[in-house]
Amino acid sequence: MEPFVNATLGRYLCVGLPIDIDEPAGASAANNGRRAPWLPQALADLWAEQAASVYRTYLRYAGPGDIFVRSIGEHFIDAEAYLATTGADSRDLACELARIVFAETGIPIEVGVGDNLFLAKVARDRASQSSSKVALLDAASFRRDYWLHRPIADLWGFGPETARRLEQLGIYDLAGVAGESEEALYREFGAEAEFLIDHAWGMEPCTLRQVLRCKAAGSSVSKATLMPSRCTGYQMERIICGMTRELCEDLALDGLAATSVTLHLGYPAVCGPAGPHGRYSDDPAERIAAASARASERTRALPSYVCESRCFARPIATAEPIAAAVNRLYEKANVAGLEPWRVSVTLRDLVPSSTPSRSEPMLRLLEERVARRGSHVARNHAGRGRQFVLLPAYRGYSDMVAKIALDEEAA
Incomplete structure (x- = not known):
């Protein structure tokens, strides 16, 4: 069991399913130990069924308004009402929840209990490494156990890129983040520095009810694809036009119209050993030629990502004007001499269409x-x-x- 902390303070539970869902019997043997093409979807369906059965168990201890489904395998529960009614403490509730779920479904869930959502998430990560599958954290125990932990990228919310930027400031752990001046952190990370500072101290001002009340400002539909190599400009335009028309068909079927459209073009990194078409090449001659070409264009700034948008004067649901707008965006966004390897089209700010649904x-x-x-x-x-x-x-x-x-x- 985890060392005891003040169990009466942890009102938030982060409950998760184990990642290693059992494969269907004989699936690996039938494919010589390799995963069959259909197996990921089969595992996803199995995981969804198990997550649904576990969620029904959660509803015995909290209402739908006190449960936030973060992903198919992870849920946050605000147990304040249940703890106040029953007089139980957080550890007892976590252990009882894990015991009942395992008895009814056979799934050994992992439960993290914390004073806030961030601590509950970190406690759940700790629970995955605990034999009891239950862990509790408050701000004091979090600072005691995690302030000097290295590398900092092991902690939830601190990815490799954040760790790299912190290292440039001479910061290698949470104690360094807590001791650094706020001005330096805001200068490096902008608004994101607020999250880093709060999490370094084990704080999270956002509550679960605020998360549940949060609504999207708008709705959109998008479609993306990876482009084949040696794709001509005409072929590129036809592919983008086809993607746009498919999105417009979805809008017509749902009775919606788009207020704006956005085109994203992703280009390969120009600093890598790419071939003449901007992709990685195993041919040494092509790699040398590409390196020489890049050396001669070192002063030219080449983008890795281009985004262009256009707003319509009125909501549009028909394919022809939207496709024409996307073609103009492509002509504006395309970089001469480079071939995009990823293309995505997004129709934004959807509203009900005046045209009847098809x-x-x-x-x-x-x-x-x-x-x-x-x-x-x-x-x-x-x-x-x-x-x-x-x-x-x-x-x-x-x-x-x-x-x-x-x-x-x-x-």
């Missing part, structure tokens, strides 16, 4: 075509039972059409 007309059209048993649905009697293939494929409706066809066949 969901119902499209659904009726597909139902009529399936009822006529036209050439759009082909039966394939191969292998294990009957399968249906759409010829052409109406994106997002293949499963629906197959279900309609199966229902008609049963009738």
Whole structure:
């Protein structure tokens, strides 16, 4: 068990599932120890089922308004009301929760208890290394156990990039962060320095209820893709146009319109051993040639990321004006001589469209075509039972059409 700290102060619980979810029996043996292509999705479905069963257990101790689902395998619980009603302390609640979940689901959850959300998260990380799978932290024990811990990147919220920037200031642990002047930290990290200073002292002013009350300022949809090598400018424009039209189809089906559009182009790092097309090359001759070319252009600043946006005069849901706007953004954002390796299109600030949703007309059209048993649905009697293939494929409706066809066949 973890050393006892003041268990009556920990109102927040950070509860998490173990990462190593069991694989289906025989999955590894059937693939010579290698993970099959379908296995990640199978594990995700299994994890979702287990997380749902565990969440139902949490509801016995707190209402939905006191539980924040941070991820599929991690939840924050505000147990203040339960502790005040039952008179129990935080350690008893954590141990009881872990015992009941394991007895009913067979899942050994990890429970971290803290005075605030940050301490609860750090305690949960400690619980994963504890035999009891339960850990408690308050501000005093946090400073005692973590102030001199190195490397600082091991702590939650302090990543490798943050650790590197702190090392430039001569800071290697939380004690150094707490002892550094706030002016120097704000000068280096900007607004992020506030989080670093608070977390170094084991403080987190944000409460769970404030997190639950937080609402997004707007909504958006996006689509991104990695570009193939040696892609011509015309091919690039066609790919971006296709991505934009797919997003517009989603808007039309949901009855939404976009107020603005953003195009992101990601370029490869120019300092790496890249080939003539900006990608890593195993050919020594190409790497030498690329290095020579970069040496001659050292004074030229080449971007690694370009973002361009445009706002519309009114919300738009049709594909033609949005695709035209994205093409103009691409012409403006594209860097001559470089090929983007990642492209993403985002339609922002979505609002209800004045144009009626296309969901119902499209659904009726597909139902009529399936009822006529036209050439759009082909039966394939191969292998294990009957399968249906759409010829052409109406994106997002293949499963629906197959279900309609199966229902008609049963009738």
